[in-house]
Amino acid sequence: MRLLREPGAVLGLALVALVQLGPEAQAVEPISVGLALAGAAASALTGLISYPRLYCYFAECCLQRPGARAGAALEEHLDKKLFGQHLVKRVLVKAVTGFLNNANPKKPLTLSLHGWTGTGKNFVSKIVAESIYEGGLNSKYVHQFVSTLHFPHRQNITQYKDQLQSWIRGNVTACARSIFIFDEMDKMHAGLIDSIKPFLDYYEELDGVSYRKAIFIFLSNAGAEKITEVTLDFWRRGKRREDLELRDLEVALSVSVFNNKNSGFWHSSLIDRNLIDYFVPFLPLEYKHVKMCIRVELESRGYVVDEEIVARVADEMTYFPKVERIYSDKGCKTVYTKLDFYYDL
Numbered sequence: 058m059r060l061l062r063e064p065g066a067v068l069g070l071a072l073v074a075l076v077q078l079g080p081e082a083q084a085v086e087p088i089s090v091g092l093a094l095a096g097a098a099a100s101a102l103t104g105l106i107s108y109p110r111l112y113c114y115f116a117e118c119c120l121q122r123p124g125a126r127a128g129a130a131l132e133e134h135l136d137k138k139l140f141g142q143h144l145v146k147r148v149l150v151k152a153v154t155g156f157l158n159n160a161n162p163k164k165p166l167t168l169s170l171h172g173w174t175g176t177g178k179n180f181v182s183k184i185v186a187e188s189i190y191e192g193g194l195n196s197k198y199v200h201q202f203v204s205t206l207h208f209p210h211r212q213n214i215t216q217y218k219d220q221l222q223s224w225i226r227g228n229v230t231a232c233a234r235s236i237f238i239f240d241e242m243d244k245m246h247a248g249l250i251d252s253i254k255p256f257l258d259y260y261e262e263l264d265g266v267s268y269r270k271a272i273f274i275f276l277s278n279a280g281a282e283k284i285t286e287v288t289l290d291f292w293r294r295g296k297r298r299e300d301l302e303l304r305d306l307e308v309a310l311s312v313s314v315f316n317n318k319n320s321g322f323w324h325s326s327l328i329d330r331n332l333i334d335y336f337v338p339f340l341p342l343e344y345k346h347v348k349m350c351i352r353v354e355l356e357s358r359g360y361v362v363d364e365e366i367v368a369r370v371a372d373e374m375t376y377f378p379k380v381e382r383i384y385s386d387k388g389c390k391t392v393y394t395k396l397d398f399y400y401d402l
């Protein structure tokens with residue numbers, strides 16, 4: 058479908074179809090039927106091409122999928138591929154679907170994803186992008202920034218600020234439903250965070266551009282200790298992990314992120330000014346979740362799931378706290394390379 062990016066290409070294809078229709082039509086009644094067919098088909102086509110859904114079928118469009126479909130896709134993917142994160146599923150599906158269904162949001166959707174590496178933050182932001190745009194992270198409407206990669210030098214902060222602001226402005230002008238993902242927020246310079254603040258606020262527009270339909274996703278390790286502490290405490294009290302509620306974590310999380318001097322958030326007023334709509338906590342993963350990740354990965358590589366290897370790879374991971382050894386230190390992050398060891402023979 059790559060070639061069919063432009064409406065012109067679609068029309069071209071239709072004309073080819075018409076030429077092919079020609080002879081048959083002419084067999085019935087040479088000129089008039091042919092002309093009538095051509096006329097009807099051409100007008101139907103013009104109608105179809107201006108019809109956004111069909112056009113978007115051929116070329117990537119700004120907001121390819123309507124809210125309900127994006128929400129359903131998101132839910133399905135999270136159900137299939139994300140393990141041990143009941144809160145993430147619940148919050149995200151509701152937040153994203155509700156936001157996309159709202160034709161006139163008051164502010165952009167801002168999600169702050171928190172948790173240790175390997176718990177699925179990057180994975181989930183990828184799934185969110187894919188549920189809205191088929192191309193996912195490669196879509197021209199999805200923009201990902203990694204602090205240490207894109208904005209590494211402290212002395213060039215002024216330059217980064219201008220660049221980032223002009224990128225956000227340019228991309229939202231082109232597509233109001235653009236998605237911006239900021240990874241390693243805790244390593245992002247405070248000044249840079251400040252520079253994106255205006256875009257997240259309740260402004261009708263800024264210099265003629267409205268940012269209210271955009272989605273901003275922030276990823277960080279900030280608050281991960283607190284999340285672990287609450288989860289572990291819950292476990293020690295003999296409660297079911299799935300009964301952990303967002304409110305058990307939300308307050309603790311916003312306070313700990315806010316008070317953590319190492320996290321970029323501390324310097325900025327993102328939280329102070331309630332610019333973040335949802336805190337999304339990623340819980341530390343248990344042995345059984347690690348096994349689930351391994352099984353899905355084996356399936357996606359086309360192997361029959363061998364439980365012996367699943368257990369062996371899961372056993373190779375390290376677990377904390379020292380005594381109970383409940384949670385995987387690296388979540389599911391390194392299981393993929395460990396699997397290579399068993400299968401790359």
Ligand SMILES: *[C@@H]1O[C@H](CO)[C@@H](O)[C@H](O)[C@H]1NC(C)=O
Nearest residue numbers: 209210211212213214216217
């Ligand atoms: C910082 O910006 C200056 C001027 O724009 C440029 O010459 C320099 O190479 C940049 N430094 C780094 C480390 O990117």
Ligand SMILES: *[C@@H]1O[C@H](CO)[C@@H](O)[C@H](O)[C@H]1NC(C)=O
Nearest residue numbers: 200201223224225226227228
């Ligand atoms: C959109 O963002 C990308 C970075 O993801 C940037 O390279 C590009 O120049 C931006 N487009 C506009 C029109 O500003």
